[in-house]
Amino acid sequence: MSEKTTYSKHQTNNSQKDRLDLFIKNGTILNVYSGELLKANIGIRGERIWYVGPLSNMVDDGTRIIDAEKKVLVPGYVDPHFHPWNIYNPLSFGEEACRLGTTTLVCDNLTFFMLMGLELFEEFMDVFSKMPVKFFWFCRAVPQTPMEQEDDLFSVKNIKKLLKNPNVQALGEITRWQEVVLGNPKIMSLVKATKLLRKRVDGHTAGAKNENLIILSRQGIESCHESISGNEVLERLRLGFYVMLRESSLRQDLSNLLKPITENRILTDRLMLTTDSSTPAFYDQLGINDNVIKIAIKEGIDPVAAYRMATINPAVYFGLDHDIGGIAPGRYGDILVLEDILNPVPETVISKGKIVVENGKLNKPFPQVNWPHFFPESSFVKKTWTADENLFRIPSNNKNVNFPVIKLINTVITSTEWTKFKTKNGFVDLDGNSDLCLVSLINRDGRWVTNGVLKGFGASVEALASSFNTAAQILVIGQKPDAMRAAVNRVLEIKGGIVAFENGRIVYELPLPLGGIMSEQPMRNIAAKDIEFQRFLAVRGYPFHDPLYTLIFLPNDFLPDVRLNYKGIIDIKRNKTLWPRRDLAE
Numbered sequence: 001m002s003e004k005t006t007y008s009k010h011q012t013n014n015s016q017k018d019r020l021d022l023f024i025k026n027g028t029i030l031n032v033y034s035g036e037l038l039k040a041n042i043g044i045r046g047e048r049i050w051y052v053g054p055l056s057n058m059v060d061d062g063t064r065i066i067d068a069e070k071k072v073l074v075p076g077y078v079d080p081h082f083h084p085w086n087i088y089n090p091l092s093f094g095e096e097a098c099r100l101g102t103t104t105l106v107c108d109n110l111t112f113f114m115l116m117g118l119e120l121f122e123e124f125m126d127v128f129s130k131m132p133v134k135f136f137w138f139c140r141a142v143p144q145t146p147m148e149q150e151d152d153l154f155s156v157k158n159i160k161k162l163l164k165n166p167n168v169q170a171l172g173e174i175t176r177w178q179e180v181v182l183g184n185p186k187i188m189s190l191v192k193a194t195k196l197l198r199k200r201v202d203g204h205t206a207g208a209k210n211e212n213l214i215i216l217s218r219q220g221i222e223s224c225h226e227s228i229s230g231n232e233v234l235e236r237l238r239l240g241f242y243v244m245l246r247e248s249s250l251r252q253d254l255s256n257l258l259k260p261i262t263e264n265r266i267l268t269d270r271l272m273l274t275t276d277s278s279t280p281a282f283y284d285q286l287g288i289n290d291n292v293i294k295i296a297i298k299e300g301i302d303p304v305a306a307y308r309m310a311t312i313n314p315a316v317y318f319g320l321d322h323d324i325g326g327i328a329p330g331r332y333g334d335i336l337v338l339e340d341i342l343n344p345v346p347e348t349v350i351s352k353g354k355i356v357v358e359n360g361k362l363n364k365p366f367p368q369v370n371w372p373h374f375f376p377e378s379s380f381v382k383k384t385w386t387a388d389e390n391l392f393r394i395p396s397n398n399k400n401v402n403f404p405v406i407k408l409i410n411t412v413i414t415s416t417e418w419t420k421f422k423t424k425n426g427f428v429d430l431d432g433n434s435d436l437c438l439v440s441l442i443n444r445d446g447r448w449v450t451n452g453v454l455k456g457f458g459a460s461v462e463a464l465a466s467s468f469n470t471a472a473q474i475l476v477i478g479q480k481p482d483a484m485r486a487a488v489n490r491v492l493e494i495k496g497g498i499v500a501f502e503n504g505r506i507v508y509e510l511p512l513p514l515g516g517i518m519s520e521q522p523m524r525n526i527a528a529k530d531i532e533f534q535r536f537l538a539v540r541g542y543p544f545h546d547p548l549y550t551l552i553f554l555p556n557d558f559l560p561d562v563r564l565n566y567k568g569i570i571d572i573k574r575n576k577t578l579w580p581r582r583d584l585a586e
Contacts, residue, residue: 020063027068032312032326035304044333047353072341075326076103076334077289080314081225081244083108083277088526089518095366096523102289103334103351104134104324115515118158125167132356138170141190144470144556146566160193169318172202175558181215191220230260242317244274247292249282250549254295262300272314284527293344303341375514380495385446387488389481392440394428394451404578406562408456411544412553416562434459441555441564442474450564450581459541463487463501467516471555508536
């Protein structure tokens with residue numbers, strides 16, 4: 001596809017300063033500004049587009065030329081809402097996303113900020129700003145789970161400093177939307193500071209209805225990615241929200257979300273497409289942003305509109321359309337060469353003016369990251385300790401206990417089932433009930449534990465321990481405390497990961513050396529381990545499709561109905577502690 005061509009001097013009146021590094025000729029450009037498909041040539045100098053038009057006289061011996069005859073040229077894809085820590089890391093995901101056409105990612109800072117703190121995270125952002133694709137960030141106003149010393153880390157001072165960083169484009173996603181409705185002074189001061197910086201405020205309005213949505217809009221929330229029905233999309237659009245339409249491994253909603261858009265001929269200028277954060281296996285099987293464009297076209301969205309929802313629309317939302325989202329002079333040279341407009345998987349990817357992918361393969365790996373600098377092994381735990389079997393049992397001095405059992409309704413939603421248990425030797429006795437597991441969230445340093453009972457996770461799970469969750473603590477689920485002890489101690493030994501223990505041995509292990517949350521391995525390797533994990537739990541009775549999300553969200557503080565976290569077992573809707581955590585002896 002590539003060739004070198006020398007044009008004679010009589011073909012041009014341009015000065016030497018107009019000579020190009022890359023010239024794409026004879027292609028059909030999707031102009032996202034006018035909605036047209038136009039034949040034109042593109043010239044790139046450095047990282048930027050220098051020329052778009054009919055001329056072909058700005059090349060010399062040093063210009064690389066791509067002949068895009070019969071090809072369609074579209075802007076690089078922009079994902080406006082992504083969590084780059086779903087056991088993969090930003091580097092491994094960035095390489096795979098780039099291969100499939102994504103040249104800009106707006107990423108969640110949550111786990112990085114929690115594990116690194118302010119200064120190291122700013123250094124981390126700087127490293128990723130130099131990658132072949134663009135990494136921007138949204139910074140959290142609050143965590144997704146109660147934390148020790150939360151007010152110190154997520155202080156107004158710290159978040160305001162982050163908001164001023166040019167790599168940060170938004171405040172979000174604010175999962176504690178009820179606090180916004182109530183006018184929480186801290187959150188509202190951060191919303192105001194964000195607006196003064198002319199940056200965006202991303203919402204998380206799952207479950208918000210009618211009057212609450214009106215209040216959220218009035219309080220400054222500008223977008224939502226949590227619509228799960230077409231009516232919710234329309235409701236948010238009509239109140240002035242930008243709406244990010246999601247297709248993820250957790251919820252394959254996009255087809256249904258698009259139906260009222262096509263049926264009612266709704267304007268799509270304030271709609272964006274996102275994958276949110278899916279499991280590695282899901283991406284490996286279906287694709288990334290190319291997949292959501294494909295679904296949109298299949299569901300009847302005009303192809304030009306579908307591409308706009310994945311390019312210029314998010315660029316405009318973040319105020320970055322002077323730099324990204326379209327093919328025009330002065331913009332970054334982020335261009336995809338497609339076989340045709342109905343196939344969004346690129347043959348060639350140009351990012352920051354460089355050809356980075358040809359024939360679906362990266363030309364070279366992304367620059368390596370000094371992971372031990374950002375996630376030193378010593379940071380996983382601050383002291384040496386080991387678990388014992390009684391750590392996972394629920395102590396009680398009563399003969400009978402009425403206990404709030406956490407019942408899994410689906411992968412992430414729960415309900416509370418108050419259940420009477422007898423006690424034995426000072427602990428709650430599950431009496432061999434095969435549908436119940438003990439569940440504990442344990443502080444990494446062994447300072448505290450919240451104990452509970454989980455129903456519907458699996459009928460024959462002896463022990464599963466995981467440091468992969470939004471609390472960045474150790475979650476352990478199982479029916480045998482001795483196996484749970486062994487699984488937790490193995491997680492401590494390998495400095496983070498997912499470990500299953502059964503019949504006296506390890507039967508599944510996924511090391512996650514990057515903060516206990518992420519692997520350093522390539523996406524393809526992690527996808528294989530993801531599939532292995534799904535199959536492992538399915539055989540043992542896990543009834544749902546996405547077990548990683550169960551691990552992620554059990555300790556959070558915003559999804560219904562009941563969770564276990566630093567505060568204890570919590571009724572989320574009523575913000576009531578149903579069973580307190582235990583503080584452990586130092």
